[in-house]
Amino acid sequence: MKEASPGYRPVTIFVVVIGVIALVALVTVAVVQNKPLTQKYKYGIVLDAGSSHTALYIYKWPAEKDNNTGRVTQANETCKVKGPGISSYASNPQGAGESLRACMLEAKKFIPASRQEETPLYLGATAGMRLLNMENASASDSVFKAVEEALDSYTFSYRGARLLTGLEEGAFGWVTVNYLDGRLTQGQKTIGALDLGGASTQISFVSPNFDGSESPNNLMMFRLYGNDYNLYSHSFLCYGKDQALRQTLAHQTQSGQSIVNDPCFHSKYSKVWEYSNLYDTPCVADRKPDNSPTNFTLNGSGNFQQCQQLIKSIFNFTQCKYSRCSFNGVFQPELQGSFGAFSAYYYVLDFLNLADTSRVSLEKAKDKLKEYCATPWPELQKQHPKTKEKYLSEYCFSGTYILTLLTEGYNFTADTYKEITVIGKMQGSDAGWTLGYMLNLTNMIPAEAPDRPPIAYPSYVSIMVITGIVLGIVLLFIVYTHSRTQCSNTQKIV
Ligand SMILES: O=c1[nH]cnc2c1ncn2[C@@H]1O[C@H](COP(=O)(O)OP(=O)(O)O)[C@@H](O)[C@H]1O
Numbered sequence: 001m002k003e004a005s006p007g008y009r010p011v012t013i014f015v016v017v018i019g020v021i022a023l024v025a026l027v028t029v030a031v032v033q034n035k036p037l038t039q040k041y042k043y044g045i046v047l048d049a050g051s052s053h054t055a056l057y058i059y060k061w062p063a064e065k066d067n068n069t070g071r072v073t074q075a076n077e078t079c080k081v082k083g084p085g086i087s088s089y090a091s092n093p094q095g096a097g098e099s100l101r102a103c104m105l106e107a108k109k110f111i112p113a114s115r116q117e118e119t120p121l122y123l124g125a126t127a128g129m130r131l132l133n134m135e136n137a138s139a140s141d142s143v144f145k146a147v148e149e150a151l152d153s154y155t156f157s158y159r160g161a162r163l164l165t166g167l168e169e170g171a172f173g174w175v176t177v178n179y180l181d182g183r184l185t186q187g188q189k190t191i192g193a194l195d196l197g198g199a200s201t202q203i204s205f206v207s208p209n210f211d212g213s214e215s216p217n218n219l220m221m222f223r224l225y226g227n228d229y230n231l232y233s234h235s236f237l238c239y240g241k242d243q244a245l246r247q248t249l250a251h252q253t254q255s256g257q258s259i260v261n262d263p264c265f266h267s268k269y270s271k272v273w274e275y276s277n278l279y280d281t282p283c284v285a286d287r288k289p290d291n292s293p294t295n296f297t298l299n300g301s302g303n304f305q306q307c308q309q310l311i312k313s314i315f316n317f318t319q320c321k322y323s324r325c326s327f328n329g330v331f332q333p334e335l336q337g338s339f340g341a342f343s344a345y346y347y348v349l350d351f352l353n354l355a356d357t358s359r360v361s362l363e364k365a366k367d368k369l370k371e372y373c374a375t376p377w378p379e380l381q382k383q384h385p386k387t388k389e390k391y392l393s394e395y396c397f398s399g400t401y402i403l404t405l406l407t408e409g410y411n412f413t414a415d416t417y418k419e420i421t422v423i424g425k426m427q428g429s430d431a432g433w434t435l436g437y438m439l440n441l442t443n444m445i446p447a448e449a450p451d452r453p454p455i456a457y458p459s460y461v462s463i464m465v466i467t468g469i470v471l472g473i474v475l476l477f478i479v480y481t482h483s484r485t486q487c488s489n490t491q492k493i494v
């Protein structure tokens with residue numbers, strides 16, 4: 001007797017084949033769209049060798065998206081190298097290399113061992129080393145050599161230590177803030193960048209009529225994600241807040257006096273300065289008075305207006321060979337759009353509670369600072385027992401310097417001052433030139449807009465829905481025909 005067979009009909013086989021094809025399509029689309037399921041990261045390290053100190057930043061990005069948009073973020077809290085900036089190691093270059101050890105070991109702990117060898121490591125030095133290079137080129141070479149040897153000894157992929165030009169420092173700060181704000185990928189309006197360091201300060205922005213023809217040295221051209229930018233940028237060496245302070249002190253000690261009444265310091269504050277120490281920087285070295293005593297005593301008088309007048313004296317507004325200038329004969333196009341102000345702008349304005357420029361107008365900021373500068377030093381120390389004395393004593397000067405630089409120097413007005421956002425971190429990453437520097441050197445910002453995802457999102461959803469429905473119908477159909485076949489077989493046997 002012939003055994004009972006299920007007897008599948010051609011239409012059943014056809015439907016099953018369609019079902020299998022739909023299933024394969026579903027799985028393929030899901031895999032293509034969502035790979036990989038577990039997130040893996042790659043890392044990069046940048047050391048910011050600033051004039052006052054060195055800081056180590058670790059960045060991370062999804063391993064499969066080397067070349068994609070806006071995905072690099074800071075991976076850890078900044079590691080601050082103990083001690084001064086590398087430019088202070090002119091007489092002990094080895095010390096500069098050794099000073100980086102603790103932070104490098106922290107980076108080794110943080111980055112997975114399997115990723116370390118491929119992790120790029122860069123060091124960029126800014127204005128402190130620019131000054132040392134001007135003063136003593138062989139000393140700065142020795143410091144770089146010692147730092148290179150030290151960095152090369154770690155497992156990371158060491159890619160060099162170099163001195164950034166002022167133009168690069170300004171431009172990469174601009175790239176950083178615009179990248180973190182997601183303004184580069186779609187060609188939105190960019191924001192300008194204001195960076196205040198200890199030895200230099202940078203201003204960078206896109207201005208509609210600036211093409212570099214008037215002042216080619218201030219032009220940095222970028223093509224990012226398919227958009228062209230003509231960026232104006234200038235770095236003022238000796239106008240970071242530490243060197244600016246020295247300039248005001250030099251201005252007040254031109255006749256070699258032994259006592260200086262300084263309006264930028266609080267009343268009852270007193271500090272002894274050595275002439276040789278004050279003038280030991282190319283920013284003021286040539287103004288050292290001939291017959292000065294060894295020391296002078298700085299006594300604070302705490303007067304905002306007089307402090308502002310004193311600070312104005314370090315800017316030169318008389319000569320300008322261009323259509324317009326900021327100061328010291330430096331070309332500056334018309335200010336344009338919003339600005340992000342970071343590094344010492346942030347430290348100082350945040351401390352003084354002046355960082356929220358939408359609430360604290362320029363006028364209010366001046367009033368508050370006037371009151372702050374007039375506070376006697378012992379009272380201030382009582383109010384801020386934990387603040388480093390050097391910083392605390394200088395906030396009156398620094399705050400006044402910032403407002404003067406912005407308004408008198410760069411020509412911000414009460415109206416445009418509101419357009420400045422004071423930035424510490426953006427999306428968890430510190431604002432500064434380091435991220436932009438790394439993105440540039442690792443080619444992580446493509447010149448052209450990146451490819452779209454394999455399938456546009458709406459099509460992806462439609463495919464998933466349609467194949468899902470087809471699959472469902474097929475399954476129901478199989479179950480239905482199978483049960484019918486079973487049923488008729490049972491009847492036959494009976
Ligand atoms: O907490 C703080 N309060 C006030 N100033 C600070 C604080 N932390 C850092 N700074 C200052 O910020 C500036 C940073 O400058 P940096 O060392 O980057 O120099 P550079 O950019 O000119 O090379 C220095 O003047 C340093 O003293």
Ligand SMILES: [Ca+2]
Binds near residue numbers: 197198343
């Ligand atoms: Ca800096």
